[in-house]
Amino acid sequence: MSLLTQREVYQEIETAQSESRKVAVATIVTTSGSTPQRTGAKLIVFDDGRMRGTVGGGCVEADVWAEAREAISENKSRLCRFTLRDDPDVPPDEEGMVCGGEMEVFIEVWGSD
Amino acid sequence: MLSAAEISNAIRKSLGDGRSLAIVSLMESGARQRLLVEEGSGPVAGTLGEQILDEIALRQAVKLIADDRQEIAVFGIGEIIDAAQKDSDLSSRSDLRLLFEISRPPLKLIICGGGHVGQAVAKAARLLDFNVTVIDDRTEFASRDKFPDPKIDLIAEDFIAGLKSFKITPASHLVIVTRGHRHDEICLRQVIDQPARYIGMIGSRRRTTTIRQRLLKEGIQPDLLHRVHSPIGLDIGAQTPEEIAFAIMAEIVLVRRGGTGLPKSSEGPMTKAR
Numbered sequence A: 001m002s003l004l005t006q007r008e009v010y011q012e013i014e015t016a017q018s019e020s021r022k023v024a025v026a027t028i029v030t031t032s033g034s035t036p037q038r039t040g041a042k043l044i045v046f047d048d049g050r051m052r053g054t055v056g057g058g059c060v061e062a063d064v065w066a067e068a069r070e071a072i073s074e075n076k077s078r079l080c081r082f083t084l085r086d087d088p089d090v091p092p093d094e095e096g097m098v099c100g101g102e103m104e105v106f107i108e109v110w111g112s113d
Numbered sequence B: 001m002l003s004a005a006e007i008s009n010a011i012r013k014s015l016g017d018g019r020s021l022a023i024v025s026l027m028e029s030g031a032r033q034r035l036l037v038e039e040g041s042g043p044v045a046g047t048l049g050e051q052i053l054d055e056i057a058l059r060q061a062v063k064l065i066a067d068d069r070q071e072i073a074v075f076g077i078g079e080i081i082d083a084a085q086k087d088s089d090l091s092s093r094s095d096l097r098l099l100f101e102i103s104r105p106p107l108k109l110i111i112c113g114g115g116h117v118g119q120a121v122a123k124a125a126r127l128l129d130f131n132v133t134v135i136d137d138r139t140e141f142a143s144r145d146k147f148p149d150p151k152i153d154l155i156a157e158d159f160i161a162g163l164k165s166f167k168i169t170p171a172s173h174l175v176i177v178t179r180g181h182r183h184d185e186i187c188l189r190q191v192i193d194q195p196a197r198y199i200g201m202i203g204s205r206r207r208t209t210t211i212r213q214r215l216l217k218e219g220i221q222p223d224l225l226h227r228v229h230s231p232i233g234l235d236i237g238a239q240t241p242e243e244i245a246f247a248i249m250a251e252i253v254l255v256r257r258g259g260t261g262l263p264k265s266s267e268g269p270m271t272k273a274r
Helices: A006-018 A058-074 B002-018 B049-068 B089-093 B116-127 B159-164 B182-189 B204-219 B223-227 B239-255
Strands: A025-031 A044-046 A049-053 A078-083 A102-110 B019-028 B032-039 B044-047 B071-074 B097-103 B108-112 B132-136 B153-156 B172-176 B200-201
Touching: A006 A025, A006 A044, A006 A102, A006 B002, A006 B097, A006 B172, A025 A058, A025 B097, A025 B182, A044 A058, A049 B116, A058 A102, B002 B019, B002 B044, B002 B097, B019 B049, B032 B049, B044 B049, B049 B089, B049 B097, B049 B204, B097 B239, B108 B116, B108 B159, B108 B182, B116 B132, B116 B239, B132 B159, B172 B182, B182 B200, B182 B204, B204 B223
Parallel strands: B108 B132, B108 B172, B132 B153, B172 B200
Antiparallel strands: A025 A044, A025 A102, A044 A049, A078 A102, B019 B032, B019 B097, B032 B044, B071 B097
């Protein structure tokens, strides 16, 4: 799984803006406990619901996507905190535990400014 | 406020110059504020909106850039404010958090000398995702016969001209393993004052000490000589060219990522090494 580079992210924003579209960029900024997610991972969500990149898949990605769409419609950035429990899409780790970590996702909205 | 285009251009420019770039953001729901800090040049664009915030962010960004392990970090303002700034009105906004994201240029490894050790180092460095350039003044050694991997750049020129033909940046790692001490010394002189991340030169302790002392006498700054890894590589008892290549690459990983170079186990057959 290759993560989006910073440059790719800003180029995507630039392209979206040139088409007068809004876009939200979700970044995993902190994680604690056992999570399959990696800090720095980014998911770009466009105002039509398309997305690019990944924050690690699973239920969390769907939640982040939903938050990002809300942020776009409010036109306001937000910080979300997620608790990961018994996520059926996430395989148990090597010690046979399901992930039970927490993570913070910063969602920033870029309008057509 | 910086536009996305300005930010992506700044990333392209810094990485193209072989310098890391830190993008500092205010984690607030309000305006998107960015401060861009370039390795070796300081703040290059943008602002977090207040001079004191910029000063705090700059200081922290420089620290993070210097530590190759860092890619992303979040700090509350209270964690990184220093005593002199404690009295400012920021102290009442302790919930303010800053996001630091570091973009780093592709790693470069320049090998002076295309002999057995140079060939083995090139292979090991490719495995670690370095962009590899090999310089040798003997065309039969700076050749595809010896370096079949097409992603390895070859420069068949004398060492000084070869080293001058591209820019040495903070993303550059130099491995000096030519066929003889005379050429090693020529290469070292050429790069000693360049901003490379790593400079290593092969040779016995006695030989390399002689070269160090000669350069010191000639007025080369002691600081510049102290950063040269010579004899090159970690002590793992390497003997074959391939083993020496691993010792060299292990040292480069250590320099980049930090660590002790000691075995991780506290018990067992390697205990003696601790």
